[in-house]
Amino acid sequence: MAIVTVNNVSRIYHQGKTEFKALDDVSLTINKGEFTALAGPSGSGKTTLLNLIGGIDTADKGTILLDGQDLSSLKKGELADLRLQDIGFVFQSFNLIPVLTAAENVEYILRLQKIPSSIRRQKVKAILADVGLADKADQRPSELSGGQQQRIAVARAVVASPAIVLADEPTANLDSVTGQKLLDLMQQMNTDKQVTFVFATHDKMVMDYARRVITLKDGRIADDIRK
Amino acid sequence: MGDMILAWRNVWRNPRRSLLTILAIVFAAVLLVFMLSFQFGSYEDMINATVRQSTGHLQVQSPGYHDRQEMHLVVADAQHLVAEIEPINGVSNVALRSEAFALMSGEKRSRGTTIFGIQPEKEKKVTTLPRQIKQGRYLQKGDHGVALIGSLLAKRLQLTIGDECTMLGQGKDGSIAAALFTIIGIYTTGVDAVDRATVHITFADFNHIFFMEKAAHRVIITAEHLADITPITQALQSNPAFRSLTILTWDKLAPGLRQSMELDLISGIIMYIILVVVVAFSVLNTFFMAFFERTREFGVLLSIGARPARLVRMILTESMLLTFTGIALGTLIGIGLTVYFSHQGISFGDGGELLAQYGFEDRFYPRLSWMSACLGPALLLIITFFTALIPALKVPDLKPVDALRSC
Amino acid sequence: MYIILAWRNLWRNRRRTLIILTAVIIGISSMIVMAAFSRGTVQGMVSNSINNLVGHIKIEHQQHPADPAIEHRIITPEKLLRQITAMLPPGSRVVQRIRADAMLSTSREHVGLVLVGIDPDLEQGVSFIGRPPAQGTLFGNQNQGGIIVGRSLLKKINGKLGQKVVITCQGADGTNIAKAFRIQGVFATELESTERAFAFVQLHTMQQMLGVGNDITEIAIQLPDNNGNPPVDLAATTAFLQANVSDKQLLARNWRQMLPAISSYLEMFDGFMLIWYLIVFLAMAFGLVNTMLMAVYERMREFGLLQALGMRPGCIIKMVMSELLLLLTFGCSISSVAAFITVHFFFSSGIDLAIFAEGAEFWGISRIIYPLLTSWDIIAANSVVLLLGMFTGLYPALRATKFSPVQTMRHV
Structure with missing residues (x-):
């Protein structure tokens, strides 16, 4: 079942008078339960594609359907709600709100969804246990290691059971052992809870973990390999 | 973890900056509360000073008398009216007074003066005159053929206690009014015009000499409190006995006083607005910083699905928490300061002489009221709120992608 | 070199610099504009009082101020007038007046006032009565029976131009004198109380009426005008006159002695203005410290690096302070120009x-207030901001020297 359908999408950036085609007529489909990496050198358009799928950037041409809904037809507020309900994000770094504790960071998204506090607490407790940080619940991000911070970010991304989790270079600031642990965690989420993951990365390790690797080059799909 | 707590924690992310911002607001709030209390206090002093010196809170007069003090414009049957007024709630004193112009002569010299006919006991409550007698004594009930005169007039006419003087004027009916008086008291009020050209005699003598037929020029009413003036006015207006008469309140009796207070208040408020605007710009940078240094964070929040309106609310809450803390602290300190000085009083040193010329005391007492405690902080709150809106309203323009890219 | 660097650093964050600059400019220019209005108000008050038959210096019989009776007069003043004129700086005006308490009566009203005998030609530019009357005419030398009364007095007695009134006063011999005058002119002044207090007749008419020959009661002196302030030293001139008039019965006083209340208010005025400057300055000081702190913290790495490269702390302090100095100087100049423009173009009328x-x-102030911009106010406001403002920079500057390279690299 297709969760994301990208049809002939182009995205052009203007810098002064020069045009830069970040994406050039890209089409692809991502199905439920995939664990997919968008690969390519920097400037190849992988982050742009990820942002477009996540509804935080808009395409100049073409359509993107998320869960069957055309993103370009949505207003700002509706897009925000869509992101809240259907998409989880994990960024490279500075993912967390520094003034909130680990648990509060995860809980924040549930608060945005207006979920009653008793249910919130249960869900947060469960997910923190899943990412193995139940004992760090009351610590602030600055008191956690980089790897722990990213695990909390993953917990926040999956806690509301989104249709898809988008991760932009989640391992870039981590050493290889920590990075591996993080990928193990996400893989486990993928197999245990059927969470769909899409990465934008140029980390070899992430590509090894991925079951499908889409390689972008100069804004076009150069390769699409399913393992 | 309510939004309030989140905002509060954000405020203290940069304690030094927040503290300085709060201090700026505290400073403004203290100043505004204190200065407004001071101004309002001095206005009350001014009203009371004027009311006590001459006008009373309310007066009943014959129509037209206020504009042209002509002898024949009288309140007839004044004693009967006093009986009507005295039982009204909030009335503390009712005094009758008449005025005439007459030539006062000593042995060699003479001068035109204003003669006041007063009821000594009742007048005591409307005027500070009894305390300003420098020689001799004040008038008493039953006195006859005696007069109090101003110190400069006494000097001018070369008169002293026990001397006789003659008075020559015109009665209510236009006939010649003449009488002989013995000086029993000399007063110095500090107001030259009063000390130079006024004489006080008893109401009964005045009535007799100027053929007043028991009429008076002014019925002077003193109220318990300023707030009693309106109900008293209404009570008088509904009483048929007063239908053909004019009822004047202190602000009509001394219009300059009211306007001078308004003028003072307005120039004060202009100064306060300038001050608050300067403070607002001083803190605007803090509000902006709280926004710009966290652009990436807002990008993350927008990405995970927070609506822009929520972030606007969050930023505004942070700015207003800062402001509230400052205003609350400042108002408390301002109130404390005001209460302290409302007992101590503030001396004006050399300025006392100037104040005396306007008939005030040389010490000022700030007076705390709801108005003086709230007006300044409210002004501060409103202007700071609009200042806080400037950065906050930039959030909806923020694109998540751009925000994420900034660091 | 420091200045160029400081200038570029200031504009690295344009918005922040503009915001604090706005605070500084609003602050200083309103300091100066408010000062101009206050000073204009006071100046109006002073010149109203001086015009109110006071003059810069007045010479009277020494008993006259306390007891203004006709027997305390200046006898045969012709020689004295010549003597005084010779002692004064060129451009000074000298007028003689005679005044007495009097009663003005109509058929139904009696009013007490001060009757002043004047030479109308000499009064021009010395007192308010020298101005053209609001209604009617000033009397020429021929008209012996004309009187000029104030607008408010006329209203009070319900009178009109041309009406006859009777003046009663005491003559030099102590007898009461009554004489009829025709209202020939009406004067208007800034202050209603003045309009009720005085009435004017011809000097000669009044001298004849009182039976005093050529005697007068006062000599008023107007010193050459210089923007409201006489260029000559008022106190010294007064003392000189007092010491040199031949008649030792006479007393010379200047307006500061005659109007002690206004005079002491004037002395306090500069103090009031300084307090106002300080208050506005404090309001912006918090913003200044905060902005400089932000500028310094934002460049933590840079300062750390400069120290690592061997820059001395003194140089870093100099760098930060020159940025602040530039900001304040810039703000001060713009504000002074803005204040000048505001006063001269927007409020010139x-x-x-x-x-x-x-x-x-x-x-006791005028109905129309003209702002008065003085160099004292501009200099005082700018100095307060510049001098005290530099103190607010010390804390951020010292902070900047405390950043060590190792520490700062860990941030960001």
Whole structure:
């Protein structure tokens, strides 16, 4: 079942008078339960594609359907709600709100969804246990290691059971052992809870973990390999 | 973890900056509360000073008398009216007074003066005159053929206690009014015009000499409190006995006083607005910083699905928490300061002489009221709120992608 | 070199610099504009009082101020007048007057006032009565029976131009004299109380009426005008006159002695203005410290690096302070120009306090206030901000020297 359908999408950036085609007529489909990496050198358009799928950037041409809904037809507020309900994000770094504790960071998204506090607490407790940080619940991000911070970010991304989790270079600031642990965690989420993951990365390790690797080059799909 | 707590924690992310911002607001709030209390206090002093010196809170007069003090414009049957007024709630004193112009002569010299006919006991409550007698004594009930005169007039006419003087004027009916008086008291009020050209005699003598037929020029009413003036006015207006008469309140009796207070208040408020605007710009940078240094964070929040309106609310809450803390602290300190000085009083040193010329005391007492405690902080709150809106309203323009890219 | 660097650093964050600059500019220019209005108000008060038959210096019989009776007069003043004129700087005006308490009566009204005998030609530019009357005419030398009364007095007695009134006063021999005059002119002044207090007749007429020959009661001196302030030293001139007039019965006083209340207010005025400057400065000081702190913290790495490269702390302090100095100097210059423009172009015709006329009268100030911009106010406001403002920079500057390279690299 297709969760994301990208049809002939182009995205052009203007810098002064020069045009830069970040994406050039890209089409692809991502199905439920995939664990997919968008690969390519920097400037190849992988982050742009990820942002477009996540509804935080808009395409100049073409359509993107998320869960069957055309993103370009949505207003700002509706897009925000869509992101809240259907998409989880994990960024490279500075993912967390520094003034909130680990648990509060995860809980924040549930608060945005207006979920009653008793249910919130249960869900947060469960997910923190899943990412193995139940004992760090009351610590602030600055008191956690980089790897722990990213695990909390993953917990926040999956806690509301989104249709898809988008991760932009989640391992870039981590050493290889920590990075591996993080990928193990996400893989486990993928197999245990059927969470769909899409990465934008140029980390070899992430590509090894991925079951499908889409390689972008100069804004076009150069390769699409399913393992 | 309510939004309030989140905002509060954000405020203290940069304690030094927040503290300085709060201090700026505290400073403004203290100043505004204190200065407004001071101004309002001095206005009350001014009203009371004027009311006590001459006008009373309310007066009943014959129509037209206020504009042209002509002898024949009288309140007839004044004693009967006093009986009507005295039982009204909030009335503390009712005094009758008449005025005439007459030539006062000593042995060699003479001068035109204003003669006041007063009821000594009742007048005591409307005027500070009894305390300003420098020689001799004040008038008493039953006195006859005696007069109090101003110190400069006494000097001018070369008169002293026990001397006789003659008075020559015109009665209510236009006939010649003449009488002989013995000086029993000399007063110095500090107001030259009063000390130079006024004489006080008893109401009964005045009535007799100027053929007043028991009429008076002014019925002077003193109220318990300023707030009693309106109900008293209404009570008088509904009483048929007063239908053909004019009822004047202190602000009509001394219009300059009211306007001078308004003028003072307005120039004060202009100064306060300038001050608050300067403070607002001083803190605007803090509000902006709280926004710009966290652009990436807002990008993350927008990405995970927070609506822009929520972030606007969050930023505004942070700015207003800062402001509230400052205003609350400042108002408390301002109130404390005001209460302290409302007992101590503030001396004006050399300025006392100037104040005396306007008939005030040389010490000022700030007076705390709801108005003086709230007006300044409210002004501060409103202007700071609009200042806080400037950065906050930039959030909806923020694109998540751009925000994420900034660091 | 420091200045160029400081200038570029200032504009690295344009918004922040502009915001604090706005605070500084609003602050300083309102300091100066408010000062100009206050000073204009006071100046109006002073010149109203001086015009109110006071003059810069007045010479009277020494008993006259305390007891203004006709027997305390200046006998045969011709020689004295010549003597005084010779002692004064060129451009000074000298007028003689005679005044007495009097009663003005109509058929139904009696009013007490001060009757002043004047030479109308000499009064021009010395007192308010020298101005053209509001109605009617000033009397020429021929008209012996004309009187000029104030607008408010006329209203009070319900009189009109041309009406006859009777003046009663005491002559030099102590007898009461009554004489009829025709209202020939009406004067209007800033202050209603003045309009009720005085009435004017011909000097000669009054001298004849009182039977005093050529005697007068006062000599008023107007010193050459210089923007409201006489260029000559008022106190010294007064003392000189007092020491040199031949008649030792006479007393010379200047307006500061005659109007002690206004005089002491004037002395306090500069102090009031300084307090106002300080308050506004404090309001912006918090913003200044905060902005400089932000500028310094933002460049933590840079300062750390400069120290690592061997820059001395003194140089870093100099760097930060020159940025602040530049900011303040820039703000001060713009504000002074803005204040100047505001006063000279927007308020050149003054502010009309017509709706508060009686309130203005209460304080003895004019209905129309003309702002008066003085160099003292501009210099004082700018100095307060510049000097004290530099102190606010010390804390951020010292902070900047405390950043060590190792520490700062960990941030960001």
